[in-house]
Structure formats: C-alpha cells, structure tokens
Amino acid sequence: xxxxxxxxxxxxxxxxxxxxxxxxxxxxxxxxxxxxxxxxxxxxxxxxxxxxxxxxxxxxxxxxxxxxxxxxxxxxxxxxxxxxxxxxxxxxxxxxxxxxxxxxxxxxxxxxxxxxxxxxxxxxxxxxxxxxxxxxxxxxxxxxxxxxxxxxxxxxxxxxxxxxxxxxxxxxxxxxxxxxxxxxxxxxxxxxxxxxxxxxxxxxxxxxxxxxxxxxxxxxxxxxxxxxxxxxxxxxxxxxxxxxxxxxxxxxxxxxxxxxxxxxxxxxxxxxxxxxxxxxxxxxxxxxxxxxxxxxxxxxxxxxxxxxxxxxxxxxxxxxxxxxxxxxxxxxxxxxxxxxxxxxxxxxxxxxx
Numbered sequence: 640x641x642x643x644x645x646x647x648x649x650x651x652x653x654x655x656x657x658x659x660x661x662x663x664x665x666x667x668x669x670x671x672x673x674x675x676x677x678x679x680x681x682x683x684x685x686x687x688x689x690x691x692x693x694x695x696x697x698x699x700x701x702x703x704x705x706x707x708x709x710x711x712x713x714x715x716x717x718x719x720x721x722x723x724x725x726x727x728x729x730x731x732x733x734x735x736x737x738x739x740x741x742x743x744x745x746x747x748x749x750x751x752x753x754x755x756x757x758x759x760x761x762x763x764x765x766x767x768x769x770x771x772x773x774x775x776x777x778x779x780x781x782x783x784x785x786x787x788x789x790x791x792x793x794x795x796x797x798x799x800x801x802x803x804x805x806x807x808x809x810x811x812x813x814x815x816x817x818x819x820x821x822x823x824x825x826x827x828x829x830x831x832x833x834x835x836x837x838x839x840x841x842x843x844x845x846x847x848x849x850x851x852x853x854x855x856x857x858x859x860x861x862x863x864x865x866x867x868x869x870x871x872x873x874x875x876x877x878x879x880x881x882x883x884x885x886x887x888x889x890x891x892x893x894x895x896x897x898x899x900x901x902x903x904x905x906x907x908x909x910x911x912x913x914x915x916x917x918x919x920x921x922x923x924x925x926x927x928x929x930x931x932x933x934x935x936x937x938x939x940x941x942x943x944x945x946x947x948x949x950x951x952x953x954x955x956x957x958x959x960x961x962x963x964x965x966x967x968x969x970x971x972x973x974x975x976x977x978x979x980x981x982x983x984x985x986x987x988x989x990x991x992x
Contacts, residue, residue: 655751659744666740669733676730683726687719713820717831721813724838728806731845809838862896863923866903870921877911881919887926895988898968899923899932902986905957906934914938914982929970929987940976947974 690712697704697712704712812834819827857865863885870881891899903921910916916938924931947958965972969989976982 649755652751652755655747659747659751662740662744662747666737666744669737669740673730673733673737676726676733680723680726680730683719683723687716687723690716690719710820710824713824713827717813717816717820724809727842728845806841809834809841812837857896857900862891862899866900866921866923869900869904869907873907873911879911879916879919881907881921884920884922886922886924889925889930889990891925891930891990895930895968895990898964898970898988899930899986902932902961902965903934905961906984909957910934910936910938910982913941916981925990928990930990932986932988933983934986935981935983937981940978940980940982942978943974943976 694712694716697709701709812830816827816830816834819830867883870883873879874881907919910919914936916936918937920933920935922931922933922935924933947962962972965986965988971985971987973985974982975985
C-alpha cells in the first residue's frame with residue numbers, strides 16, 4: 640500500500656518564503672522588460688506613422704515612382720506594422736506575466752502564513768495517537784497546493800489553445816503576404832487586410848483572456864461593477880439574457896470577492912456549455928452573514944448525484960474545484976436540479992474571516 644508524504648508546515652512555510660524571494664527577483668526583471676518594451680513601442684509607433692505617410696504619398700501618385708520604390712514602400716510599411724504588432728504582443732505577454740507573478744506572490748504569502756499558523760497551532764495542541772488532528776491540518780495545505788496546480792494546468796491549456804495558436808497563425812499569414820508582394824500585389828493587399836482583421840480579432844481574444852484570468856476592474860472598482868461587465872459579455876457571446884440582482888451593500892475582503900466572482904464565472908460557463916438555458920437569474924444577498932449568491936437557470940438540468948460524484952472523482956473539473964475553493968473558505972455549496980427542470984446553485988461565504 641503506497642503512502643503520501645505530507646510536508647511539515649514550518650518547512651513548507653520556509654520553502655514558500657524562499658520561492659517568494661525568487662518570484663520577487665523575477666518580477667523586478669519583468670518590470671525592466673516592460674519599461675524597455677514600452678519605450679520600443681513608442682519608437683515603432685513613430686516609425687509606423689512615418690512609413691504610413693510615405694505609403695500614402697506613393698499610392699497617391701503611383702505613376703511617378705518606379706516599381707522597386709513602390710515595393711519598398713509597401714514592404715517598409717508592412718515591416719513597421721508587423722514589428723509594432725509583435726512588440727505590442729510581447730508587452731501584453733509581459734504585463735500578463737506581471738499580473739500572474741503578483742497573484743502567485745500573494746498565494747505564496749498566504750500559504751506561508753497559513754503553514755506557520757498550522758505549525759504553531761500543532762505544537763500547542765494535544766494530538767491523538769493516530770495523528771488525525773495534525774493530518775487534517777496538513778491535508779488542508781495539500782489541498783491548497785493541488786488547487787493551485789490544477790488552476791495552472793487549466794491556464795496552460797487555455798494559453799496553448801487560444802492566444803498562442805492565434806499568434807502562430809498570424810505569423811504564417813504574414814509570411815504568405817510577404818511572398819505575395821513579389822507575385823500579385825493586389826492579392827497581397829487583400830491578404831494584408833485579412834491579416835489586419837485577424838490581428839484585431841486575436842487582440843480582442845487576448846483581452847478577453849486577460850479579463851477572464853484576472854479582471855483588473857475587480858481590484859479597481861470592486862465586485863459588482865466587474866460582475867456586471869462579465870454578465871454583459873456573457874450575454875453578447877452566448878445570447879442568453881442574465882438578470883443580476885443585488886440585495887444590500889457591504890464591504891467584503893478581497894479574497895471573498897474573488898471567490899464570488901470566480902464562482903459566478905464557473906457557473907455561467909457551465910450553463911453556456913451544458914444547460915441550453917433561455918434565461919439566467921443571479922442574486923447576491925449582502926444583507927446577512929454569510930453572504931449568499933444564487934445562480935438559477937431554466938435549462939435542461941442534470942442528475943446531481945451522478946454528476947457531482949463524477950466531478951469529485953476526476954478532481955480537476957470546474958464544479959469540483961469550485962466546491963473545494965468554497966469549502967476551504969468556510970463556505971457551503973448546494974445544487975438543486977433535475978433532468979428537464981433547470982438548475983439552482985446556492986453559495987454561502989462568510990462575510991469576514
């Protein structure tokens with residue numbers, strides 16, 4: 640029978656603090672690269688403006704310029720646009736990494752603090768001969784680490800299937816346009832227009848990806864404005880009306896706001912993928928403690944016992960991760976559903992720890 644070795648909380652806290660120091664060093668390097676990239680983008684924008692002006696002059700009087708000069712003007716304009724686009728993509732990636740490191744830094748701080756608290760508590764309480772009390776505390780840390788790794792795997796798949804693949808396609812399109820300029824300039828211009836449209840679409844997808852990853856509005860404006868923005872985007876994308884109702888007001892810890900937003904995000908994504916709903920109702924009740932969020936749809940519903948049992952067994956599904964996150968924060972998750980009867984999800988979270 641195999642056994643799992645659970646690390647000592649104090650050792651785990653020390654390792655988390657060492658990792659945080661390394662992350663801090665990497666974050667400083669990223670900050671420098673972001674500044675350098677921003678400066679290069681400013682320079683390339685000026686160059687692109689100059690090349691665009693030059694190209695307009697050439698296009699206004701094509702008969703006055705030799706073929707090689709026309710070709711050079713188009714090539715210079717294309718090169719300036721492509722360089723600017725690539726630098727902007729690099730800037731987006733660096734800024735995204737900045738935010739990821741910032742979030743990871745916060746996770747390490749919380750992990751180190753929790754591990755030290757557990758270690759100190761373990762040394763001051765009487766543990767049974769079976770070691771169940773300490774094992775339960777250590778198992779909580781293991782669950783945190785597993786949840787972090789699961790989230791990283793999910794993000795890695797999203798990056799590979801989304802922005803990374805789109806950028807690869809853009810590079811291939813750019814190479815096609817480059818070859819066409821020597822063969823058929825009219826067709827090359829048409830392909831260049833397609834490339835521009837594809838670049839705009841990719842840019843929007845990256846913006847959506849960043850918003851899903853960590854909406855900056857959540858830090859700047861708070862939970863309700865961010866949730867309203869997400870609901871509006873969900874409606875436009877999935878053509879399912881969502882009615883958001885809030886009851887009362889109160890200030891919540893940031894980690895509770897993040898948990899509520901992520902829960903709404905996961906539940907809406909499940910509705911879009913599986914429910915075939917025609918409407919959704921979200922209600923946030925801040926009037927009491929715990930805070931309560933309900934998400935209700937009129938979709939196809941599901942067999943709760945079998946679906947949740949399967950999700951818990953896999954361990955990496957969205958519902959299983961949602962359930963773990965809420966429980967680790969001292970909250971509760973309840974589902975009411977049945978085939979053909981829609982679904983009502985209720986999440987309770989303490990307003991303050």
